């Protein structure tokens with residue numbers, strides 16, 4: 028951080044900012060909003076859309092505020108006549124090649140371009156209309172790509188490269204043919220795309236949106252023959268409030284109430300299967316450690332978490348030689364599906380063929396995951412529809428439910444009970460923390476040695492976090508772990524994951540257990556979460572998650588009574604036969620290039 | 621290893637495995653193969669450890685880097701405004717008639733491809749035709765056809 032201060036005037040008000048600050052950020056400090064399109068707080072400067080132009084007194088040219096650092100004595104006008112005219116022209120130019128069919132568009136009301144066009148009341152159509160039509164790419168179960176809505180701001184390309192290190196998208200061709208495309212313009216489903224949806228989350232228009240299944244879900248709800256159950260992921264409950272302008276907030280109870288009012292027959296919780304994941308994955312880790320340390324077997328270590336389907340597809344493409352390191356556990360969503368259609372169906376006396384399982388997820392990759400052919404452990408499609416947090420927001424709006432005024436309600440039982448360990452799955456480091464809370468206690472009989480169970484070293488937004496936990500005074504059956512220092516690492520965002528993987532491959536680092544989430548900050552920053560996102564918003568969502576955890580009566584997965592019950596009456600033991608059939612899966616190598 | 625993969629490997633040895641090596645390697649493949657096959661682009665992505673979309677994005681920016689198979693001789697007629705006004709359409713029409721193909725296609729014997737190009741810097745002598753690396757300024761439909769007929773005579 029620079030200590031030099033630069034003094035300038037923005038709209039005749041004095042401001043003093045750090046050297047290197049952009050005009051955009053200097054204006055923000057004075058609470059002047061300069062419109063932007065290609066700029067995104069999470070991404071590097073692009074400076075290609077020009078809507079952020081401002082007037083700099085004494086400069087004939089209009090600099091782009093997002094790409095121009097301040098200088099001493101600078102005088103900037105953010106809304107002069109000249110600026111307003113230029114900005115209108117720029118917006119008009121963008122619209123002249125934009126397929127602006129707003130009334131039919133999924134992004135209408137949520138679109139940055141539309142908002143700007145409304146604000147500036149353009150509409151003179153001074154430029155030639157050169158918009159084009161094209162086929163919409165719906166090859167992927169997660170993503171809809173419509174080039175006719177693209178303003179070529181390249182946020183998606185920068186996201187896929189800088190944050191995710193995938194580069195499935197690139198700028199191709201030039202001039203009026205320039206577009207955002209894939210290798211040889213192949214369909215999205217045929218390239219290295221992980222379906223993480225981070226690009227969707229940053230696309231200002233409807234050029235990249237999630238495949239949405241709102242109508243199908245309403246159809247199921249209104250079909251009297253169908254019994255429709257819904258499960259909600261940990262991270263949705265702290266972000267759904269943003270869809271109603273309420274900021275990131277704990278709103279589990281309101282969300283449950285809204286789902287019930289939408290007409291779901293039962294409102295259940297993915298957090299239950301998150302707790303179950305800890306039992307299965309924790310046991311898997313301890314088993315692998317035993318095999319390595321006692322039986323001297325060749326086992327794949329470090330073991331890596333498998334709850335993030337974007338991360339799974341990334342591994343299948345980029346590190347196909349390390350698939351054995353992945354835990355065989357399905358994601359909590361996909362553990363929930365088959366249990367709903369077997370264990371639960373039996374308990375409530377329903378024919379699984381008449382059941383529809385819907386998930387509300389912060390994630391677009393989970394739409395893809397639900398379509399994987401392996402995900403039919405129940406004999407049916409385990410999870411029928413996956414909706415993003417944003418889609419749930421739309422449904423609540425469509426149904427005319429006043430979210431803010433809802434009274435808190437509770438999840439239905441069974442498959443509705445959960446612990447604080449499950450809810451923190453939503454933030455980076457959360458699965459690790461939950462696993463440690465349980466595994467440490469299984470092995471030593473004591474709680475993890477951290478104040479109030481809060482394992483602070485695994486929390487926070489550092490791209491890669493490392494920690495070591497010394498295991499001592501173990502129970503007799505775990506004597507082989509006496510004195511072992513359990514080495515762990517956590518990465519979030521695929522670019523960080525790739526860096527971590529390269530370290531492991533090169534032998535530079537050796538860990539026992541690794542948590543990876545495909546999305547920056549974990550699921551709270553998921554591709555299906557409310558737009559916009561940035562570090563500040565993600566930090567608030569994380570804070571809400573940890574608060575939710577602290578407010579729970581039960582904080583450790585193995586203390587979830589429904590988990591105890593399902594092992595007693597149905598699964599019998601972690602990694603047992605039934606678990607194997609319903610809760611575990613396998614992975615397939617895919618092409619890296 | 622196929623010939624193309626071999627070639628890419630060789631070129632990467634010469635030019636390096638960095639992203640900056642992309643252009644010279646692409647150019648070398650074009651020189652030898654006249655176009656960039658999927659196989660070639662995958663091989664390049666592997667050598668440089670960049671994504672295939674990146675390779676394609678760069679290649680597709682350049683008119684002279686085709687990603688579809690091309691004939692032995694590549695005819696390009698300038699399409700930019702000066703040549704346009706000086707009658708490039710008539711030239712293209714005459715060549716289409718002669719070669720019995722449409723703009724963008726290859727002749728069935730694989731001898732010719734007929735393409736357009738952006739301004740070739742010969743505006744003062746438009747319309748301009750380029751065959752491989754040979755420039756033919758101020759062509760008429762008639763003279764263009766004659767030039768091609770010369771090419772047809774060579775084996």
Ligand code: SF4
Nearest residue numbers: 128129132135138233
């Ligand atoms: S992307 Fe935005 S501006 Fe374009 S049609 Fe959709 S809502 Fe309208």
Ligand code: SF4
Nearest residue numbers: 177178180181183230
């Ligand atoms: S797809 Fe969206 S994010 Fe990508 S360039 Fe187009 S408008 Fe921008």
Ligand code: SF4
Nearest residue numbers: 187220221223224226
């Ligand atoms: S979904 Fe993720 S991997 Fe796929 S193109 Fe978008 S950012 Fe890249």
Ligand code: FES
Nearest residue numbers: 065076077079093
């Ligand atoms: S936001 Fe500044 S140029 Fe696009």
Ligand code: FES
Nearest residue numbers: 698703739740742
């Ligand atoms: S316009 Fe044809 S050479 Fe310049």
